[in-house]
Amino acid sequence: MEAAARRVASCDCGQETSCYGCLRTRRNEYHHDQLSRGATLEVLCSLRDPA
Numbered sequence: 408m409e410a411a412a413r414r415v416a417s418c419d420c421g422q423e424t425s426c427y428g429c430l431r432t433r434r435n436e437y438h439h440d441q442l443s444r445g446a447t448l449e450v451l452c453s454l455r456d457p458a
């Protein structure tokens with residue numbers, strides 16, 4: 408979880424998208440057009456720090 412958050416936060420692709428360096432894997436390629444780095448960061452942050 409920590410590593411995932413760090414990787415997503417430090418990637419240099421657009422916040423509205425994702426790349427194979429951060430979010431995209433062969434396993435989730437079905438969802439690639441819905442994967443956005445910004446939204447993922449929000450989810451990861453809310454999981455780490457529940458309101």
Ligand SMILES: [Zn+2]
Pocket residue numbers: 418419420421425426427428429430444
């Ligand atoms: Zn990326």
